[in-house]
Amino acid sequence: MELRQLEYFLAVAEHSNFTRAAEALHVAQPWVSAQVRRLERELGHELFDRSSRALKLTEFGKMLFPLAETALQTVGKIRSTASAMAGVLCGHLAIGTVDHPLPLLADALAAFHQAHPAVSITLTEARSDQLTAAVLERKLDVAVVGQGSSTPPLLREQLLTQQNIVAIVHRDDPLASRASISLEDLRNRALISHPQGSGVRKILDQACLAQGFVPDIAFETSSVDMMNHLVTRDLGVAVAPEFPADRLDRVRQIDLSDEVMRGRLTLVWREKGATPEAEAFAAYVSELCSAQTDLVGVP
Template identity: 50%
Template sequence: MELRQLEYFVAVAEERNFTRAAEKVHVAQPGVSAQIRRLERELGEQLLDRSGRSVRLTEAGAAVLPYARAALAAVEGARLAVDELTGLLRGHVAVGTVTSHSVDLPGLLAEFHDAHPAVEITLTEATSDELLEGLRTGRLDAAIVSVGATTPAGVELEVITDQPIVAAVSPDHELAVHSAISLDTLRGRALISLPRGTGLRTRIDEACAAAGFTPHIAFEASDPEVLAQLAERGLGAAILPGAFAEARSDRLRSVRIDRPTLRGRLAFAWRADGPSGPAGRALVERARTALAAGASATSAPDRAAG
């Protein structure tokens, strides 16, 4: 019997799904399935019922689960005891990020790796909604996300930037003569936006819903630069972070959206009760210190859009 077999078994029991369990332990699904089958052969009993839509524990599996958890906890305790004695931090941290921003995340992760070379780091790129869900469920230890004025449930934030959301249009667009417009002015107009699930898209969708209309999204793209290029060619008004649009003032006109004013925040986020392991907690502490000092931000215009 191997510890990894127990680890995979516990992961499947908790996730009730082989695919999610494989993602949790960072192993290909066939490898998880194979190790659990070996564990079942060694114990002489089927531990998991695979016949339904979700995986369930058999009676034998339910009996084994607390012992498997205890064994894993004992091994982790032994490792922590040695690490405390030697001052070594080990383990795994899972970090997420939106597609486009101005934070020097590679530099931050490199500094953390230099300080804690025994810690394995994985990086996931996704939308803000997906990243926030990953934090709440514990699949991620920390993430860079785009959020609105209120802090999402279940997480804590270190705000990196807070800026207006604007409508960016070509110089010959009919809205280009305005410095500011009401949100209702966008009703029925062709808009260019990031996909659903991104922080910026959520802001505009929620604001329009509150105003009683559904925005007409003519074009979607996951890269803010593509949105800017589409707007430059007169295909609509691109919904963009203010600083990003202003940096392209030679080819775009930024029009503030007032009544209500829309703002977006780029933030470093972690689960409200903190990451579960010491490595995750160390990463959050290091990132908060660096961000507070401005060490991880570049001088480039902010691209917080995901």
């Protein structure tokens, strides 16, 4: 049995198709098929049900899938550790992030890549809850997430910036002339907010429940541009981190007086079992945070 065979097996399982798996692996499709067949002969079990167009794992294939993932991850860690001991990083760094305009992540990536060009890097965008779970499940090495005041268990964190969560209204809205409002003022208003599972949404939901009501969420989006479009068409009040200045031409941004409407954007990684690449990248982020004094609140 070869590691390459396990890699091909996982790719076919993930894509449910030999051709798409071969394209993702950048190898010829017949070669992938032949290696999977060879693995099946060595194990004495079929791994895929080929009776339909979409491949499905057999029961044995389902049992093998997590074992193959663990085997490849372990080999990757061994190689990374050996390289790190030699002073060279050449493994893989899987990064996740929420949607945000903070340039610090790109700056850290640039510095890290320049110092460790042999490390391959992937970047995934998702909600904070999905990213946190992926780091804990070792599907991601590090992630930029939005959250409240507490750090998730089993994770280390580096604070990137504090977030002021505000209300964004149409410029002709009755609230537009006010410098500050409270959540109580939004009790009967249609709201535009981040999706369930995001750090900002968790803060909003908990704060409203503490005031004795459930927020009326008319639209969910993580996109600043989409929020802006919805507010300018008077479809609701957005509750989100502060908008960039260039998005405020047709809307008004109002402070929320509720103290709980504050959040944080942080980098998180595993407290135990972090890869050398994750530790090195976190060190670059920490160094940039120490040097940067004018961070802007972001979603």
